[in-house]
Amino acid sequence: MSESESDDYQVEAPPLSKDDPMRSFLPISFGQKTKEANIAAQIEQTRRQVEPVRPVASKHFDSDVDSDGDSDDSGSSKDEERFPVSHEVVLKTHERVVTSVALDPAGARMITGSLDCTLKLHDFAAMTPTTLRAFKSVDPWETKKSAKSSESHPIQHVEFSRASGSVFLCVTAHPQAKIMSRDGETLTEFVKGDMYLRDMNNTKGHVGEISTGTWHPSDPNTCVTAGSDSTLRIWDINNKRSQKQVIAFKSKALGCAGRTRMTAVAWGTAAQGNSPVLVAAALDGSLVMYGGNGPFTRPTAEVREAHRADTWTGGVDISSDGRMVLTRGGDGLIKLWDTRKFKEPLIKVEHPATSDRFPMTNIRYSPNSSSIITGSASGHLHILNPGNLRPELVTPVTPGVPLIVVDWHPKLNQIITGSANAETHILYSPNISSRGALEVMSRAPKKRHVDDNPDFTMDQSAGISGDSIITPGAMPGNKRGGVTASGKSRDPMRPQVQQITPFMRSQPDEKHISENIPLSRMLHEDPREALLKYADVAKKDPMFTNAWKSTQPVTQFAELSDEEGEEGPDKKKLKR
Template structure:
């Protein structure tokens, strides 16, 4: 049997996809609807400007190169997710790129499953309040500063809120540990078991999955072990040398990355006094490897910091409207400096990141534009609008998906991608058929669409897997309820109201996991002492000397009980 090699290489005899196909789905049309109208504003401005004859000739020659530049970055298409009510302050994805979690100033976490979304169900499948758990429910609400998936596995999620305690969650939004808070009345910060003021930033160890570092307002950097939530493993106190600071300053951002030698790690942190400090990731910590006192202007918030994959470069975005590039091998002066308007005064978590290949730097701007810079010159290679008029706060370039995720002040999360360069993620969503609604379905319990046409949250009679009752009522407090607040479904059990006493009373699980030696509270004191009693035939270790030194008791003997009672009456 002869095979036509030309036809085989062209793909005429090979299927484009496998499994059951839906002929009604036009994937190319769905992807084309996500194409962005404006990719690079610099080219739009160049087209509007009048050009001379020589420039026209050069434009014709460079037309092919411009088309190639458009495909250099995955920004040709976009997909928007509108779930938060306020500004998105943090975005993280697991290493596989299937689980997306966003944090916001509305004090909630939104969990998105990119593999389960469809074009009409682009929404979060779960909403989590870090302060409302099964163990304890409180009325506290704090903004989310940072949410970070462990780079080693997608099972650990580090959540930093506007408090002095870091929290560890599972990928499904269940809180696993709450790390201890230190004693704010102790002057020496080395003696406290945790942060005594608000934590501002955190970072995972590049190779050790059990280590992470936090920086806070108490002028300390603390290294933690995920297996010990009662005390940090190491405390680094940053002594500020700025006048009038009394040796204390707020730490604003921190990063943990590989060293340039390739045999260790480095920790780089920025402070409110304008300094930039670098320590060895494995110690010793009593003296930094390098310190730059005036890296940025004093009393400005350096919100973004990142270390390149080879550990040679450090990029910072300061509150003094500058972006600076540093060399860790000559940690004294910046290599390059570029002007860039800062949004850290209003949004302290505005970040800056190296691209996965290290050949670009990506960050947002106050005007809602995405800036992709050249790391050597810090000049913009691409400037494209994402949410015009609304500041772009956080960016995240996933290496496996090759897609850029952005969070804006209007609560929108945007996925930028390119069909030829990217894989999975947004492309997986657009490759599915829109979810159809049955005629008998109650719209209160199926897909809910907001007036803007963006998919909102969905409610199902049984609830989605992993959705707690607290998140259900928080997202849709009135759907499926009568005017008096009772459920329309007679099969749904009545949920008793929680009294203030129950809200302030810790549960058994909370006490067992967060209070050391709490198991001894339920132990009988007599049984606890009898555990150390000697058995017949064993030598007494602790009380053996009493057998020889203990005096013999002598009591008077009576012939009868009546005689004994008469003697007692006589004494009285």
């Protein structure tokens, strides 16, 4: 529900006495008569008007299940009880395509990333039916912007840590990933590797754009990132100077010289006491699987032609028991794999791909792996059966606009989607969902007092409120604005702003040097004085010449007169 559709807030006016003549000019009743909010009516306003579609079974390959698609009239009511799709709340906080959505484990905070290079932070506890907006907008690279150069990168992937949700992984179209706090502050910025090294095992970070990343299923301090330099790098978030381990994938496809882009990665939980599973997809169509706890020298299984080469496999997910792997490729196929027989897919079905325009389109298991959700190019949400990949429910979310990312929160039991029209939809059901969007719509609309209107309480000429406290000399007219010809401010109390010259833009600041360059304090030391500290020690206890100390010959220099020294040797005459 947008802000324009929910303007039924109550305006509180100053009370009037019974004999006040102003009462004759006021209506008897205005707006909402009671102070109680009609919660049921608010929730009913968010009911989706579209009817879910029960489609005919799509074309299957290599499936032993029959393809008869039965549909009955009672199916829609049963689906509403099974899936939280009966109601929705729409958030319009971005300006471009929503590429990633993430919720913390408690379901209290939601973060969305977009191609507009910003992160939007939403807090369900602070939103009401009339204030559906983000409380903070963050640009991860805002601190590196200068006066004449703006460094911003599209958001590729955001994901909260699985343990506490106090931090989240932010992946942008840049070789350096970031670990940020839940309030949007940068805590760790991983180092960038040396692009001139051929062996990727010797670089301390990615040398190309990072595609995506994810967290370790049990270790809250470990994450993995997949980059265009044909590597997967496992990081310890407490050490930003170098990765923990490097998995260099060597492609066997023709014409790629052993390198390819890593497009997707998933780190699944252990299956019945076994080690976790790490699965990654590459641009050459390969699908590789590693043991989640290492060693990562060789993959435990590899499929060379899992999807068509040179198509972006943007969706990889692992079931909750760690046995099944789900992939969605840019070739228009969804495939189901078994980790115990990781050679051929169990089932593969056709599904319209959106990877040609939006390669970050994903596919996800439901919290208990009882369903599979993904979007489509037509703007429909597809809920598939995990056993045969048949669509159990197809419902339009943004008709005609591609649905890019989806997520299903386990505690809220709500589905969050991000679309190409910059909208974020939260699908829920009042019967089976809890908190989240349901809690937002269960609150009373925010009351607005007549004094909240700045047109009535602000001095439009001065731009200040009537009850504000003004210190001496704080009025705008008392300050001498502008700058002189030399660039200094006319205001004597204002410090001079340092000018940004081309030389200064190319030089890092002292804080960056001290934090990221080892032994940077030696730049301020005199090398001659530093060496002379050890002159007496070297003379008393020589380390390298101690063996021939007693037999060391005495150096004798030839004695030259002043005239010979000035004349010097005869120089050869130049031929003309």
